[in-house]
Amino acid sequence: MNRQGERWTAEQVLALAPDAASRKAGAKLAAPGPWSGSGAHTDGDASAVWGECKGSGSKPYRTVVDLTGQDGPGFHCSCPSRKFPCKHALGLLLLWTEGEASVPSSAGGPPDWAGQWLERRRQRVERAAGAGPGGGGAQAPADPEAARRRAERRARRIAEGASELEQRLADLLRGGLASVEGAGYGQWDETAARMVDAQAPGLAARVRELASVAGAGSGAGTDWASRLLEECALLHTLSQGYLRVERLPEALAATVRTRVGLTSDAAGLLASVPPVRDHWLVLAQRDSNDGRLVTRRIWLHGRSTGRMALVLSYGAAGRAPELSLPVGLALDADLVFHPAARPLRAVLGTRHAAPAPSPAPPPGGDTAAALGAYGEALRDDPWLESWPVMLSAVTPVPDAGGSGWQLADADGESAIPLDLRGGGGGDGMGLWQLTAISGGRPVPVFGECGHRGFTPLTTWEPEPVAL
Template identity: 45%
Template sequence: MRRVIERWSRDQVLSLAPDAASQKAATGVSAPGKWSGSGALPDVVWGECKGSGATPYRACVDLSEPAYKCSCPSRKFPCKHALGLLLLWASDGVPDGGEPAGWAAEWLEQRRSRADKQEKQEKQEKRDGRERSAPAKAARSSGGSAQRETRVSAGLSELERWLTDQIAQGIAGAPQTGLADWDELGRRLVDAQAPGVAGSVSRLSRVLGEEDWPGLLLEEYALIHLLAVAHRRTAELPAGLAETVRSRVGFPITREDVLATPWVRDEWDVVGGRDEEQDRLVARRIWMQGRATGRVALVLSFAPIGQALDASLVTGTAVDASLAYYPGASPLRAVVAERHGPVAAARPAGTRLSQVPGRIAEVLAGDPWADSWPVVLEGVIPSKESLMDEDGNGLPLHPAGGALWRLLAVSGGHPVTVAAEWTPRGSRPLTVWDEESQVVRL
């Protein structure tokens, strides 16, 4: 029996494009006259697009993940033809029914065969991970990684002394000497095998461009100092907080170890996503919220600039899946351990603005270094500076949150449901649902 996939909106399709040029190119090939032999079933769309040559390009999209196939030579993924086909389908331009063309059916069968093999492999990895997890932890606690622990401890002790000197000397000279000092300190922390702390130090330069940089710099120094002290006193911390500290310092945890933790199965709404460049990589952050558990999750993927990112989780859709969380006192990051199938999309359940401060306080109590957290807010009226509710409660927006005209246009001054990414400097709206539960990606 085929799974039923609801038709996506134009915004949802364009959110899959690897770049703005692909969005424009896809729009150009989405005209009905360019397509022939097209068709759609509840979980697959296929068609042939007329190109510059005599042979049309064959494009097929498996909507259940989604996954893409096209005979064109493009290195972009998904290519403009796959996106154009989805745009045509989103606008009711692809006829329903029938059986996939032979070439499309062959690709789908190959995918199903690989999926069966992958499912067996993942189940085996989960069993193997559980078998290795306890010995690995025992080895770590008994000195299996004693050399690294010693180097990290020495590096963080030096960091504590450096921070003490900075406060004693004052920070007035940071705009002149900070960049060189932080660069040198970051290199020493990398040598000490504490890449997480090194990353925090390397990001200090961002605050110098702000008008209130002295206060922001002191906040960052305080958080880094807290992390160094917490690592020194790890043995005194609760297990969850100790795992958080190790993660923030930069101790790795393998995918196998994550999969060995208990899985959380739910129907997960994909409530938003955002891409950002980090060094020479692009990081894709996908936020999810469970319908039954109410838990939120962050699924991360990375790719070199210009290469395709994982596009299997589409904002505004929902999936029945089991997630495995990375350990910590306020667990957020997760991996999709197993997909059980898509479910009907719906506007996600939201919380009231008055409940947000308490929730963020709980998060920070478990992880004081948390710098973002997803929130789905119901009944909010957006303005240029904040999200407000009818009781006068407000949530400030991030000063670099981008253009808000789409959010304001969808709202029209009326209450809407908004998914946003909370940060200490304000929230970034990601997605809005209108009165008819139509999703608009911001």
């Protein structure tokens, strides 16, 4: 809901769900039957929805959603679920999207139980803002000398790990690539573990990627040796870059540090880097779970600057990250970009107004422009897997061999292969959604363009739909 009381779409609500099971369970609760005392209220920039849902116990579950929190919607429910948001919050919001007849607006504001939680939440936000950069409640900074010594120790450990990795690559090439064909992951596990010990998670991830190619061997196709050599070259370039990082241009040095696993502190960035203010359209939101950590990736596009941005948020296993920006909303907000040769990752700073619906897609280009954008980004960051791009009018069609799919430009002159491994669901659900929405007609599609093809994330018809 924005300041004028506009309601979200069902797609925007479902984009908040932590998993498919929560989406299904929430959809079952999107009916008036189990709900009582539900309502919505807008007061200036603040908006909230609340309601009581009948459960298995004698007391109903009390659910309230703060729609305009500084860090995205906030959720509270008296149910014991560890998922965030829970099915009751999703069901309530889905019911609210259906209009006044389902969840009426309340001129008097929320009931006491909902108002008390909303007030406590806003007080926490105000305290956090006061303790942040430039706030009156800021705590004294940690001992800068101790921080410098810690940074130096970690830099030495990473350099030792990079040197050890260089020796491992030299041994591999000296013995020949055929010596590792189909050898499995065992011989690489120790190397990856050593990189973790060296506090270089980026190098460890690259080693695991190398292991997956080597472990597959010729079973992955006749080009496995070429792929293995390419991965070795990228890993060698990265380790050598870090060992000589002080000699690199500042932007490239920042990219190398990030790639080996050294990240900038968000609070430090907000305090030291000039922000970029724009109306940022939320293009896509996607969660991934490695069993220990849930990572939420949120892609944004600046209306005036034309810049792409990627905001990351994290949650413990079993809980979705708190930052949630539904697809199709636009935020008048500040973003601070992490230093890099090709800046993309950003930190969300001050919001200057409540989010407002913006269903229209941003301007895009054709498949050639998408490949060109990825190529330019790759020139600055050779370890880049993909780059976010907007395609203005493409149609999903089977490729000539019938073994895969591609996105063809409206004029039919060029196309780009679809890569559905990183998006659209491992079961191809995103492909069938995209095909059904297109119906053989060109549609705008947002996604990531990389060396494996194009991963679709969102399309529009006429509202944005997450794939």
